[in-house]
Amino acid sequence: MDILRAPIAQELARWPSFRQAGLTAAEIQAQLVRPPKRDMGDVALGCFVFAKAAGVKPNEVAAKLAAGDVPPDNGAPRLIEGATAAGPYVNFKLNRAACMALVLGAIERSCPGENIEDAPQWNFGAGEEGKGKTLVLDFSSPNIAKPLAVHHLRSTMIGYAIKKMRESQGWRVVGINHLGDWGTGFGKLIAGLKKYFPEVGQRALAGDARPLGDMTVQVLIETYQRFNQELKQHEDLEDAGKREFALLERHIEALMADRAHEAGPEGKANFLIWEHARNISLAEFERVYAHLGISFHLWPVVDLHRKRVLTEEPERFFRENALYIGESYYVTAEDLCRRIIADALELKVAEESEGAMVIYTHGKDKPPIILVKNDGATAYHTRDMAAALYRHRHFNSETLVYVVGGEQRLHFQQLFKGLELLGHAWAGQCAHVDFGLLLFKQPDGKWAKASTRAGRVVMLEDLLDEAVEAVRGIIREKNQDLARDAQQAERVAHAVGVGAVVFNDLKSGRRNDIKFDWDEILNFTGETGPYMLMQFVRMGSVTEKFHEAARLKDWGAHAWKQGDCAQLKRDDEWELVLLLANFPEALRRASADYEPSIVAKALIEVAAQTSSWWTNTKDTRIVGEDAELSKARVRLVNAVRKVLGRGLLLLGMTLVERM
């Protein structure tokens, strides 16, 4: 409806009955809805607010508006053919050919090119709302020395889709992968590594940049767990962990101040171990992110090159990249942590409590923000505040957005409030984009957080592999043509398998909990990623079919571009065009609400209607004997393909031409 609503409202504003009622196009547009049943009309106007303003009954207003004459001809094709009052509504019948031409024309203008390679340039539904504004988007954000588990998919893909959607509305989006790479846990890890693998400590002391050799993330986790187990019996290990972390922290601070030589060899050794562990983790992350089609650009802890990156081509850089910025970065960056503590003291918003320095953001009976722990170290609130200040300042952004699970609602409420208390009014525009938990079935049959029956989390990579493998099987079974081309079959299996997982994650509202169920995730029937891709692929293959027919019958190579919408007389074709017209509004809402599922739902409607149309035209075919009809239908096919392709890319899926 979206591309049609504005012109419809403008036309209605010219009707004598509407002018008499003093209604503007904007007021009219706001009341346009779709009637619940098709036979009522194509578009309806609810008269409730007009009636309230005029102090009369909605039914009377509707009757009066519907009774008027049509407006004088102004040369433009008339979109509205007739009006009937139905209770408090006026139902309008639209001029299908004129409306279809409007919608298809808008899609064609905004989506140049027909190849998959052109798809990233398609921008149907683009908006200007964010023009000149920057949004910093914190998403994905795993902890290093831990694997990427299935639950990381949520933040990663919701965040990525939000990035794309906001960009479509004109925003510059700086995506930041806020790595959990700091905290006393890393001191324990270092202590554990030194204890169980003495050669690690020796190599680090000798200045080896790869003191961990070929260790995997799995070994790091096991080391950490083993150390924690032992810690229960030997409490002195706790101190060992804290000591290693303190050495690490001191070294990084010295490094930032260019006084690394003063920090001593032990600190440097810890830094080398930590940095190598981080690199091992990042290499694993990269592999999984590559499956998802996402890449991040690392901002090193001590970075000398970032200015070059930012000054050369910032617009393009941020559109094509997101950044890794570890928590560790903000510990030392510009002394922000210390400045926050100083500000809090100066403004008297902080106070001493139980040996820690805290801010009570929500009254004394709620837990406070802890700025400095009783052992003198900063806490994560402090680092998050420092990160917020840094982002606000360096990326010139009023809007910081965090794609983080709903369990952390309180944390973000406190964070934003804390920033406000420190005088940063822009914190009011920050948003916590929360999402539901990932639940696993427990032995007692109930759904619960965290772990599977076996007590272990499901690795994201395993999930993706499993989905790809399932698709390989389906290809072998159903498309032997494709299976013969091993390379392409593999590409397709990957795109479809990963797409199935991604779409499944994005299709329902982000705040719903996700019940992790292999059977459902690997069931590719119905409203699924493969179904969406299927419709996209079909639209491509029928276009090819047209080109073939056009050669034989001499219709002209791209004759469908001149297709006449008046040929499209079927109700299902009209319905399909209305759904296409709805896409820009869905995208705008999805972007504004940080809600990818709105786009996913809009695409499902388009795909379902497309599939129905496809089947119901089997007798005449989309590309049939009738040249004019075939041209017009393929023109519609092309529009469907572009809207589907555009939407799927926004959701972070990969397009394919066969499957």
Added chain:
RNA sequence: GUCCCCGUAGCUCAGUUGGAUAGAGCGGCGGUUUCCUAAACCGCAGGUCACAGGUUCGAAUCCUGUCGGGGACGCCA
């Protein structure tokens, strides 16, 4: 215990921000393929919108309460 989120078909979810007779998918049952991809399409069955009040022309939607499920709650991040 306090605060927050949620409750719509057997299951998973929509419901255009208060409007017309509450819609999809999965699962179940029954059909459809000489034809541009059946990973599809068509039909049937399935509802006291948790419950009880209230607000008004009108409530799945807003308010209050009850019940049920989940989450968070000072030095882990």
